[in-house]
Amino acid sequence: MNNQQHQVSQFTELSGALTDFNAFALHGTGQVQNYFQTLNDIVGKGIVEQLLNVFEVVYESACDEQGFNTGIRQQILGDVKLGPVARNIIKLWYTGTWYQLPHAWRETFGKSEHDVTFFVSSAAYTEGLLWQAIDANPSGAKGPGYGSWSDAPRINFDNRWQFVKQH
């Protein structure tokens, strides 16, 4: 595995932990490469590398899921530099939208001209994970079929991300 592949794989794991959708579900959207690229284009390779490294350390050092979650909170989501980026990754996966980073972040860590609120692509909108979470189709796409709306939603968590500690 070269470095790029390794990074994409780490990005997928991080995305899984943040969104609670497993790698299979994330790859199913067809957006992994697209989002990884978007992230790199906007916040820069350095910050992405730092984020993935911290994630790897948190993962490796956690004994159990609770410890892992605490690590994510304290070292990523609660970090001045990495927090806003991680939250953007969550929102990107759930909605297909890249949200412009907060003003304070931009002042301190750099403003990319691409850092505006936008749908990464037409497909990104229709692949938002929020629709899967609630067992609905994205408004305007993937119509589930005549009358399907009469039944109760079949909400399930079969494809959720699992914290697996390698021994």
Next chain:
Amino acid sequence: MSEANSTIEQITPEQAVQNSNSGKYDAVIIGSGISGAIAAKELTAKGFQVLVLEAAPAKSLSYDGFKQYLSNYYANSSKDNNAPYPANPNAPMPRSTDVSKLYLGQTSSKGYMVQNGPLALDSTYTRVTGGTTMHWEAKILRMLPDDFSIKTKYGVGLDWPIKYEDLMPYYRMAEREIGVSANVEEQGFYGIKYEKDYVYPMYGLPPSYLDQVVAKGIDGAEFELFGETHTVKVRPFPQGRNGIPNERYQSGSGFKPVGAVGAVQVEQGGRCQGNNNCVPICPVQAKYDARKTLFDAAKTGKMDFLPQAVASKVVVSKHDNNISHIEFKHYTKTSSPEHTLGQVCARTFILATNAVENARLMLASGLPSSSGLMGKNLMDHTYLLAWGLLPEAAGTMRGTKCTSGIADFRYGTSRAKQAPFGVDIHNDGWGWATGSPFSDIETLVDTQNKFGKELRQSTVDRVSNQLLFAYMVEQAADESNRITVDPEYKDALGNMRPIVNYNLSDYSKAGIAYARETSKVFFQRLGAQDFSSYSLLDYGSFQYQGESYYFRGGNHFSGTHVMGTSAENSVVNEHQQSWDHNNLYLIGSGSMPSIGTSNTTLTLAALCFKTMEYLVAELGSYQVDVVSDTTFKTVKGASQ
């Protein structure tokens, strides 16, 4: 030629002018929305020759062109009701995103429609081929018989010069043209009558799971109102979208649904698939839009179609006060205001641009009507939103935008004191009020600091449990609510823009306040947490009896060229014919003296059929040939 590129043949402005000079046209129709399209279809079917001028480009008439709208919509970070439709400075349209709060005495010209207040109105319409039926929701209700005589019965607003019974045959025609899905046995309430054995073209759409949850909680709730008991029952709405054809339609001859425009119809445009996106665009074209009717008109070979031609002046002949011609500006690119001027004439002129644009064009032409009522009596449905969170996942965000609602406050003696209302149960959750579901994700991630498992569960609890009631409150005619023009405000082509002057009466506000009270009862009965809040900073904010509310516009502009019994009390007669100019018809919801608690399109379409029957008889004083369907022509690349 590829099916995906098939479209309606278009003529050039030079041909239009030349044809009109040689006396080719029985009618010039301005606008290709539902009114213009029905006019074109009805006249050409009887062999009359028409010219249709459309202000916008006509790229969407091909299947590929339509798909571009969809792509625009997906990628547009704003999902407002004109999001799929490209900005066009040569024929601009209002957008709700342009509306902001007006402070005392303030005028805002930020959007195309200048807001002169005192209240800002965020209603919109769509200036594209097919008109506002491109973004409409296609909930399609008949008016109640009482709605036609509210002045006589309740002392408010204006009466119609005709009654429900007069419109009944035309309601049927409109329901056929639009292709309505509904079960007649669920719709005959509060005076609504049907001919014996009538059935709708298609069976009603099944109610959503959300509707069933809500019905279980609130059916049977009783409200005492001015001495009458109103008992609530959740009922399905008639829908202008394809369902399952009813084999009993028209004495057993059945109904064939109309599919997607410009495509292989067996593949697209069949039954509603539940895309939950009726507004602003149905991706599979199961929803009716006026392009379907326009194609029928084109098939006769009797319709000349000229897009990118904006009518700019209606010119009256001094000799007999009839319309002599209409001037238009034709542009080749939406990105440039460069245009050529032309004028067209015909035996009759039909303005079918919509209630705001019809009045705008007449006023800009210096024709305020001898009654002085042109542009006045502007009405719209006033919406109050109330939103809460149910204790269980109700499958919100699925189905069409709205499958059921409550009709039990649409009638009754209370109409003398407060505005009546219908209620919609929104299958798209809080979207209209808060921008859900995206705003929910923002809140969960950025404010509630959720991630991982907690986030995923919270997303379910926060979105799938949503319930939003949209109360559609009647607005009665009031001359001070009006469309005006002023040379100070012009668009890129130099045409004057509409100025809206808008306020809510105490009658409206009383209805809105009562609507809010019913929502509190509903939420209690459902065990739902009430999330409704009405910020004073909202552009629709107003106070009534010490409480704050805000309203939203309903996109149901009407009343601006009101019909009546004389040239003194109205702009048009019951045939939507101008009292001042014999050969001029102003058609659409602008002619409606009241709008009741029904979305306006079905009634305006019925009126259009009635008018066309009259006009056919008027024009038919000489012989014409009736054409067959075989002359339908298609051309490639009209969008180049």
